[in-house]
Amino acid sequence: xxxxxxxxxxxxxxxxxxxxxxxxxxxxxxxxxxxxxxxxxxxxxxxxxxxxxxxxxxxxxxxxxxxxxxxxxxxxxxxxxxxxxxxxxxxxxxxxxxxxxxxxxxxxxxxxxxxxxxxxxxxxxxxxxxxxxxxxxxxxxxxxxxxxxxxxxxxxxxxxxxxxxxxxxxxxxxxxxxxxxxxxxxxxxxxxxxxxxx
Amino acid sequence: xxxxxxxxxxxxxxxxxxxxxxxxxxxxxxxxxxxxxxxxxxxxxxxxxxxxxxxxxxxxxxxxxxxxxxxxxxxxxxxxxxxxxxxxxxxxxxxxxxxxxxxxxxxxxxxxxxxxxxx
Numbered sequence: 001x002x003x004x005x006x007x008x009x010x011x012x013x014x015x016x017x018x019x020x021x022x023x024x025x026x027x028x029x030x031x032x033x034x035x036x037x038x039x040x041x042x043x044x045x046x047x048x049x050x051x052x053x054x055x056x057x058x059x060x061x062x063x064x065x066x067x068x069x070x071x072x073x074x075x076x077x078x079x080x081x082x083x084x085x086x087x088x089x090x091x092x093x094x095x096x097x098x099x100x101x102x103x104x105x106x107x108x109x110x111x112x113x114x115x116x117x118x119x120x121x122x123x124x125x126x127x128x129x130x131x132x133x134x135x136x137x138x139x140x141x142x143x144x145x146x147x148x149x150x151x152x153x154x155x156x157x158x159x160x161x162x163x164x165x166x167x168x169x170x171x172x173x174x175x176x177x178x179x180x181x182x183x184x185x186x187x188x189x190x191x192x193x194x195x196x197x198x
Numbered sequence: 199x200x201x202x203x204x205x206x207x208x209x210x211x212x213x214x215x216x217x218x219x220x221x222x223x224x225x226x227x228x229x230x231x232x233x234x235x236x237x238x239x240x241x242x243x244x245x246x247x248x249x250x251x252x253x254x255x256x257x258x259x260x261x262x263x264x265x266x267x268x269x270x271x272x273x274x275x276x277x278x279x280x281x282x283x284x285x286x287x288x289x290x291x292x293x294x295x296x297x298x299x300x301x302x303x304x305x306x307x308x309x310x311x312x313x314x315x316x317x
Contacts, residue, residue, distance in 0.1 A: 034275035038268045042215040045263060046247025055254060059263060066271050086243040158231035178239070 017081040028074055036081060037066055044089050051093035065092050129195075130188060137187035144168070145180030152177050213237045213244055215264075222248075222257050 012020065012035050024032035044065055048058035065088060078084045138146055147166060151157045152173075157165070162173045213234055220226050221234045238245045254260055 030275045034271055037271055039215070041264050041267050041271070042218060042251070042260070043243055043247040045260070045267065046250035047243070048250065049253055050246050050250030053253065055263075058250070059267065062267050063270055066267075066274055070274055082243060086246075090246075152232065152236070156229060156232050158228045159235055160231065161228050181239070 021078065021081055024073070025077070030070055033070055033073060037069060040082070040085055044085070047086070047089045048093055051090070051097065057096075061089075061092060061096065065089055068092070130192070133188050133191045134184065137184050137191065140187055141180050141183055144172075144176045145183065148173055148176035149180040149184065212241070218244070218248065218251070219261060222251055222254075222260065224257075 015023075017036050017039070020032050020036045023029075024036075041062065044062045045058055048061040048065075049055065052058050052061060065085075068088065069085065138149065141149065148162055148168070151162045151165065152159075159170050159173045162168070163170050166173070168176065217226075217230075217234060221231060226234065238248055251257075251260060
């Protein structure tokens with residue numbers, strides 16, 4: 001799971017974050033944290049870079065986040081490590097930006113038990129009827145959204161490929177797919193509601 | 199029909215770091231790129247990270263940066279562990295000394311009482 005692991009993790013690869021976290025809470029041995037954290041080094045680096053827009057500051061921030069997690073995690077019971085770590089990373093960067101890249105004083109107490117994000121995760125039962133509704137709803141999307149959603153989900157084309165084919169920028173392609181997907185869900189839910197009220 | 203299901207499924211699986219790195223370095227086929235992009239669509243953490251990683255000037259350097267960060271992480275973890283072990287050892291030695299003093303006191307008291315009771 002980790003790339004270029006420095007802590008030897010091979011024998012622990014089959015263990016989930018939760019299992020490793022349980023081991024850490026049982027004996028408070030930081031080696032467990034080292035194994036979990038290096039699964040996320042690349043992601044942390046990316047998130048810090050996204051917010052701070054500076055390679056050196058992003059690297060420093062990842063080191064500071066590691067330290068913060070090692071120092072703080074034994075104080076709280078964290079249920080969803082990945083979501084919690086993502087929140088810690090975002091808070092760290094935002095605090096750094098707010099304090100003009102100065103010394104940070106982020107408090108980690110809030111929302112310690114961050115649940116995985118629920119946004120857009122409400123499941124719609126995938127029945128034959130829903131799929132028929134989806135086909136109909138796809139036609140109701142605007143041209144750009146319909147074109148991008150079809151090329152991405154049905155024809156399995158990458159952003160780059162769609163961008164070349166349609167002439168939209170990569171950012172536009174991504175945005176049309178995201179908005180198209182959201183609108184499609186809304187349309188289907190509306191149709192399902194109408195169907196059940198009849 | 200199966201592809202249609204993917205739009206609504208919302209079931210995201212994690213993308214491993216090695217694949218993300220290959221994606222960034224342009225080492226994946228168009229089909230593999232699409233599969234990664236589809237998974238990222240439902241993972242905010244990975245999606246944010248990918249946006250940031252794409253801003254690195256030299257994508258080939260990212261691996262070295264990650265390696266250096268992991269090395270630093272190892273140092274941090276070991277330092278803490280050493281300090282904890284040291285503390286544990288300190289507490290243990292204090293405990294042994296207290297037990298030894300206590301045993302010596304009992305032996306000494308027994309010896310005094312024994313001497314006093316002798317005619």
